[in-house]
Amino acid sequence: TVYSITETAMLNGLKPxxxxxxxxxxxxxxxPFPEKEAMLELLPWSNxxxxxxxxxxxx
Known part of the structure; x- marks a missing residue:
């Protein structure tokens, strides 16, 4: 899982x-159960x- 997150970050131009x-x-x-919008802001392709x-x- 960590490898997948790391590779996705790198593919999106991030420093892992x-x-x-x-x-x-x-x-x-x-x-414990965050709103969808809060989680979307943490995705590797978020602006x-x-x-x-x-x-x-x-x-």
Whole structure:
């Protein structure tokens, strides 16, 4: 599962470590059953991810 998330992050032009760190930090503040919109913002293709998660190179 972690490998799949890492590869998906890389395919979406993200730095895997920064992305996973960001997602884990955000998820600890969510409720046990978060709203769909809150989860959509954490997906690797979301435009709302911070710049430090993004790589300069996109595959």
């Amino acid at each position: 470590y920064n992305y996973l760190t960001y997602v884990m930090e955000q998820m600890k503040d969510l409720s 709302s991810l911070p710049a430090d998660c993004r790589s300069k190179l996109k595959k």
